[in-house]
Amino acid sequence: MSVDEIDEMSPLFDAIYEGAKHLDLTLETLISEYGPGQYEMTIRYRNLMRAADDVIIAKRLIRTVARRFGTEAVFMPKPFGTEAGSGMHLHLSLADDAGNNLFADQADASLSPLMLNAIGGIRGTIGETMLLLAPFMNSWRRFASAMYSPASDDWGVENRTVALRVPGTPGKTRHFEHRIAGVDANPYLVAAVTLGAALDGIESKIDPGTPCTDEIGQAKAPNDLPRHWLDAIDQFGASDFNKRTLGPRFHTAFTKIKQAEYEHMALKVSAAEWEYYGFSI
Structure with missing residues (x-):
């Protein structure tokens, strides 16, 4: 993904980071990954139960924000057969x-x-x-x-x-x-x-x-x-x-x-x- 394409996604990313603050979600990074339209999310470590909570909260946050921007967040492990999972x-x-x-x-x-x-x-x-x-x-x-x-x-x-x-x-x-x-x-x-x-x-x-x-x-x-x-x-x-x-x-x-x-x-x-x-x- 080019720098320009990543820059176009910045309003969506900003909204996700802002939502994470309100949800006490320790979201550290949200960056472009190997596959097209694929992003890596890093959540700061906490105790194991709260870490599991954070994964669920993060998914709901990202999916909700994405829809407000007219896109869909997909959490299938392999949405495209020839691309990275x-x-x-x-x-x-x-x-x-x-x-x-x-x-x-x-x-x-x-x-x-x-x-x-x-x-x-x-x-x-x-x-x-x-x-x-x-x-x-x-x-x-x-x-x-x-x-x-x-x-x-x-x-x-x-x-x-x-x-x-x-x-x-x-x-x-x-x-x-x-x-x-x-x-x-x-x-x-x-x-x-x-x-x-x-x-x-x-x-x-x-x-x-x-x-x-x-x-x-x-x-x-x-x-x-x-x-x-x-x-x-x-x-x-x-x-x-x-x-x-x-x-x-x-x-x-x-x-x-x-x-x-x-x-x-x-x-x-x-x-x-x-x-x-x-x-x-």
Whole structure:
């Protein structure tokens, strides 16, 4: 997007920033991203529940303001098949009662064992929680191209190809980023399973394994993550972790809703199917 095009959007952006002030929304940046008409929104960190609230408030604010300017804000993770998708990246740190960062680097500048255990716990549950990270059929189109959308369960330091990234920040502000969820994911559910898995990892001292050093364009090692929406529904439904973390009633209800949604969507014949197969087979 050119500078002139961004400048044309400034009245809309100004209105969003002004609305954020009135809503106590700590909106830090709203900038142009990789795809056409795509923007990245950064919300300042707060406690996990309030951070989830902020995501919902921000979406409502942006959608309302956009309509007043004669446009529509779209929060589909993959509105255009050949363009970059949109994610919801969650940055996590852990503080004690005094506000000290428990994920801060060790005295010898090594990564915190507590943070590594949290990463290990999350790594072990990514497959069974994928239905919450990618809850709709369109969610899975985002993983068709691995560019900026990690369909993996690996971790690494300052590596944007991985699922769980430790940014190269100063040691005292150390945290990690969960990069799989799409912009369509429910932030409360993502927060619940992410926190639950991290705490399990800390309690059980789970080793996260060797960090990934692959770069963009290099082949990833195979993993056991679900490859499509139905596979994710099956793994979610069979998960004891999800049942324990979310409660058996919610776990059962959500599984059945998604099974019914899949069956409904499976009956929809797309225009692309007619184009490819309608009169050629």
